[in-house]
Amino acid sequence: MSLELNNSTSLPNRWHLLGIEGKSSDEILTLVDSAAGFREVLERDIKKVPALRGKTIVNLFLESSTRTRTSFEIAGKILSADTINIGSSDSSVSKGETVLDTAAVLESMNPDVIVVRHSASGVPGMLAKLLKRAAIVNAGDGLHEHPSQALLDLVTIKESLGKVTGLTVGIVGDVRHSRVARSNAFAHLALGNKVRFIGPSTLVPREFVAAFKSVDQKNSVEVFHDLEKGLAGCDIVICLRMQLERMEEHFVPHLEEYSREYGITERVLKLSAPNAKVMHPGPANRGIEISSEVLDGPRSLFHLQVKNGVATRMAILFHAINGLSADIISRKGVVANS
Ligand code: CP
Numbered sequence: 001m002s003l004e005l006n007n008s009t010s011l012p013n014r015w016h017l018l019g020i021e022g023k024s025s026d027e028i029l030t031l032v033d034s035a036a037g038f039r040e041v042l043e044r045d046i047k048k049v050p051a052l053r054g055k056t057i058v059n060l061f062l063e064s065s066t067r068t069r070t071s072f073e074i075a076g077k078i079l080s081a082d083t084i085n086i087g088s089s090d091s092s093v094s095k096g097e098t099v100l101d102t103a104a105v106l107e108s109m110n111p112d113v114i115v116v117r118h119s120a121s122g123v124p125g126m127l128a129k130l131l132k133r134a135a136i137v138n139a140g141d142g143l144h145e146h147p148s149q150a151l152l153d154l155v156t157i158k159e160s161l162g163k164v165t166g167l168t169v170g171i172v173g174d175v176r177h178s179r180v181a182r183s184n185a186f187a188h189l190a191l192g193n194k195v196r197f198i199g200p201s202t203l204v205p206r207e208f209v210a211a212f213k214s215v216d217q218k219n220s221v222e223v224f225h226d227l228e229k230g231l232a233g234c235d236i237v238i239c240l241r242m243q244l245e246r247m248e249e250h251f252v253p254h255l256e257e258y259s260r261e262y263g264i265t266e267r268v269l270k271l272s273a274p275n276a277k278v279m280h281p282g283p284a285n286r287g288i289e290i291s292s293e294v295l296d297g298p299r300s301l302f303h304l305q306v307k308n309g310v311a312t313r314m315a316i317l318f319h320a321i322n323g324l325s326a327d328i329i330s331r332k333g334v335v336a337n338s
Contacts, residue, residue, distance in 0.1 A: 013323035014112075014135040016128040017316055019145035020186040021215075028154065028190055030327045032164065034315035035155045035308065041078060042311060051318055052081035056111040061139065062088045062099060063119045067282055067306055068139045068148065072115050075313035081112075099123055100130060107131050113320045115139050121179075135320035140179055149281050150183035152312035154191075156305045157236060160277055168194040168233055170273070173240035173262060173289050175204045176251070180281045182211070184238055189215045196222045198230030199262055202251040227262050231272035239264045239280045239290045255288055265291045269299070277301050 020028070041049055057076040061069045069085065076083035086106075088094060093102055103114060114134045116124050121142030128136040140146040158164050169188050175181045175197045185195050189212060197204045204223055212221050224230030231237060242255065252258040269276060278294055279301045286292045295302055319327070 013321070014133075015320050015322075015324050016124075016136045017147050017320060018125050018128055018136065018138050020147045020150050020183045020190070021145065023186070023190060024328075025190050025192070026328045027324060028151070028187055029164075030324060031151050031312075031315055031319065032154050032158060034319065034327065035151065035312040036158070038314040038318070039155075039308070039311035041314070042307075047078050048080060049078065050080045052076065052079035052112075052321060055079075055081040055113070055321055056109075057081045057083045057113045057115065057317060058106050058111045058134075059083060059085045059115045059139075060091070060103065060106065061085065061115075061117045062091070062093055062123075063117050063140070065117055065139070067309055068117065068146075071306070071309040072137075072139060072148075072313045072317070074310050075317055078310070079314055079317060081317065084111075100126065103127050103131060107134050113137060113317060115317075116141075118142065137316055137320055142179065143177055143182075144179055145183045145186075146179040146281070147183050148309070148313055148316055149180050150187040151316070152305060152309045153184055153238070153279055153281075154187060155308045155312050156279065156301050157277075159304065159308065160301055161235065165191050165193065167235045168196065169236045169238065170196045170198050170231055170234035170276075171238045171240065172198040172227070172230070172264060173203065174242050174251075175199055175208060175240065176202070177243040178240045180238070181240060185212055185221070186215060189220055192218070192220070194220045194222070196224055196230050196234065198224045198227060200252060200258070201225055227268060228272045231268065231276070234273045234276050237264060237269070237273060237276045237278045239278060239284075239294075241281070241283065241285055242289055259288050263287075263289060263291065264294055266293050266297065269294065279305060282306070 059072050073083050111134050115137040117139040118141050121144035123141050124136050124138035138147055154164050171181045188195050206223055209221050278299050
């Protein structure tokens with residue numbers, strides 16, 4: 001078990017969510033099941049439960065976000081926590097304060113959880129090591145991980161297909177720059193699924209696979225540079241955004257050409273993966289990595305992903321404050337049926 005407990009002895013239950021790498025299938029499935037439980041609250045007339053009453057959650061978003069930031073805020077509010085949002089332009093980071101100093105200042109005000117998004121890989125991990133009290137939740141750090149996205153994707157797959165195991169998952173596009181690709185790949189490999197990275201060699205370098213070797217005991221990771229071959233037999237297609245803001249050089253000759261070769265369209269899906277469901281973490285570039293016909297069509301899980309983001313983040317905040325280990329112990333023996 002790889003729970004990263006805070007080193008504070010007075011707060012033994014605090015649980016950091018820094019990434020999916022190293023998480024066991026038990027931990028992942030416990031979080032997925034918890035999220036499914038919280039989803040019922042979202043259907044009520046009065047969407048409020050006292051689970052985190054008296055707790056304080058700081059959402060420190062030093063990189064732009066629509067879905068993640070809003071859903072963490074809504075999740076905290078539904079759980080009756082006090083939530084405070086801080087962005088880069090309205091924090092003293094814009095005056096030159098370091099992220100560590102900013103986080104230490106915030107921790108002096110005794111929040112229970114700090115949810116952090118940052119363009120630099122490793123910031124949430126650094127805060128978890130250096131801060132003493134608050135649980136740290138990674139809301140996306142640079143090229144590293146986006147664990148809450150992978151978890152909400154699993155919740156969505158379970159709702160759509162009725163299972164999260166026995167799957168072939170194609171991850172298509174700008175894998176090189178994608179924290180969503182990394183977190184999803186670690187999650188699916190932990191669950192024993194097959195993972196295919198599909199895209200041009202510049203965006204899906206074969207070396208990328210090396211990062212997954214430690215958890216890929218069954219050789220479940222494959223690389224495809226041909227879209228149609230890669231999609232053949234996929235149950236789930238995760239379409240990635242071209243992350244132009246993270247590219248320091250040109251990785252494709254032209255976006256139009258990329259779109260012709262690797263864009264997800266109904267035509268290619270009908271040909272190669274007629275039953276596949278399509279996911280996109282958003283924000284989507286319509287007409288580049290995915291056609292509007294697919295994004296808005298019946299096989300798209302795009303809006304269900306956003307909806308499940310709230311319940312998933314409710315589960316994450318709940319466990320960040322209350323811990324996860326007892327829940328994992330209680331699900332031993334039922335994992336095989338999940
Ligand atoms: N998927 C995702 O992280 O979206 P936002 O950048 O809008 O939060």
